[in-house]
Amino acid sequence: MAFLQVIDQRAERIQGNIVDFELKGRTLLVTGGASGIGLAVARLGGLQGMPVAVVDAQKEATEAAVHALRAEGITCAGQVLDVQDSQGWQRTLDVLEEELGPVRAMVGCAGISRPEPAESMSDEAWDSVMGVNLTGLFRSIRAVGGRMVARRGGSIVAIASTNALGGHAGRANYSATKHGVVGLTRALAIEWGRQGVRVNAVAPGVVDTPLLRRNVPADHIQHAMVDRVPLGRFSVAEEQAQVCLFLLSDAASYVSGATIPVDGGLTAGYFTRWNGADLGSNALLARGAYQAPEGAGQI
Numbered sequence: 001m002a003f004l005q006v007i008d009q010r011a012e013r014i015q016g017n018i019v020d021f022e023l024k025g026r027t028l029l030v031t032g033g034a035s036g037i038g039l040a041v042a043r044l045g046g047l048q049g050m051p052v053a054v055v056d057a058q059k060e061a062t063e064a065a066v067h068a069l070r071a072e073g074i075t076c077a078g079q080v081l082d083v084q085d086s087q088g089w090q091r092t093l094d095v096l097e098e099e100l101g102p103v104r105a106m107v108g109c110a111g112i113s114r115p116e117p118a119e120s121m122s123d124e125a126w127d128s129v130m131g132v133n134l135t136g137l138f139r140s141i142r143a144v145g146g147r148m149v150a151r152r153g154g155s156i157v158a159i160a161s162t163n164a165l166g167g168h169a170g171r172a173n174y175s176a177t178k179h180g181v182v183g184l185t186r187a188l189a190i191e192w193g194r195q196g197v198r199v200n201a202v203a204p205g206v207v208d209t210p211l212l213r214r215n216v217p218a219d220h221i222q223h224a225m226v227d228r229v230p231l232g233r234f235s236v237a238e239e240q241a242q243v244c245l246f247l248l249s250d251a252a253s254y255v256s257g258a259t260i261p262v263d264g265g266l267t268a269g270y271f272t273r274w275n276g277a278d279l280g281s282n283a284l285l286a287r288g289a290y291q292a293p294e295g296a297g298q299i
């Protein structure tokens with residue numbers, strides 16, 4: 001009977017037109033929070049009234065982020081940590097929770113990209129990307145999620161990529177880690193569901209961040225990439241952050257183990273565009289390719 005009562009309570013709230021986007025007062029921890037998507041998550045979460053903990057490997061950028069967030073009136077603390085540092089995590093969480101209260105929401109954004117041809121990829125390029133994007137993410141979630149499990153509640157979002165939904169030449173290391181993020185998300189959603197901890201992933205398409213500008217500096221390549229996006233533009237980091245905040249909120253109370261592409265339609269289909277030309281059905285329709293031969297369909 002108890003589980004039906006829980007459903008009744010939930011239904012009453014929703015039928016009362018209460019959409020639970022309320023995040024105020026829930027402490028949010030963001031890894032990679034000093035730049036790009038992580039900084040946008042920290043800022044938008046903070047503006048919703050979440051106390052924000054920024055964890056990042058870069059000291060100066062972390063200090064600058066905390067300074068900028070506080071200037072906007074956000075309650076915020078920062079800690080410099082390499083997400084791979086298992087022991088450092090416990091110390092870091094002790095300090096942050098002392099200042100901001102128990103972490104109830106986490107977004108794992110720390111990530112790097114080292115594109116190299118697979119046949120000559122250095123061990124260093126493979127190991128470093130594995131280390132940050134997958135091992136580091138796991139160690140972050142193990143530390144933060146472990147506390148959520150003990151307190152029986154929380155919501156975690158891992159940042160994957162459209163490279164988690166398909167491969168990408170020159171990015172064997174990156175694609176492998178991002179596919180791993182989806183597997184990790186699913187496994188943890190199953191393992192921690194009964195403890196009230198939801199785990200989901202967001203798969204961004206092309207987002208205008210410092211990482212993108214470092215990795216895809218050439219204008220003509222950026223144009224070619226935009227050309228393939230059905231919405232016809234790159235994403236801004238805030239568009240990724242908004243979906244993260246939805247997943248952290250009770251509006252997503254029945255969403256767990258999901259990976260949500262936030263990619264402007266990039267992965268919606270396998271026919272795409274190139275140099276402005278629509279290589280999909282519209283182009284073929286326009287050329288009459290789908291016109292049935294005379295007499296076809298009549299028996």
Ligand SMILES: NC(=O)c1ccc[n+]([C@@H]2O[C@H](COP(=O)([O-])OP(=O)(O)OC[C@H]3O[C@@H](n4cnc5c(N)ncnc54)[C@H](O)[C@@H]3O)[C@@H](O)[C@H]2O)c1
Nearest residue numbers: 032035036037056057082083110111161204206207209211
């Ligand atoms: N920008 C895109 O187009 C795009 C697309 C898909 C997925 N992503 C993913 O989104 C996430 C954020 O990327 P971004 O574009 O905002 O990049 P970014 O470089 O702007 O920010 C990444 C942050 O992570 C931090 N970081 C890196 N290694 C770390 C470590 N070992 N420990 C702690 N912090 C570390 C960096 O210092 C930096 O502040 C990454 O996981 C990336 O793979 C980005």
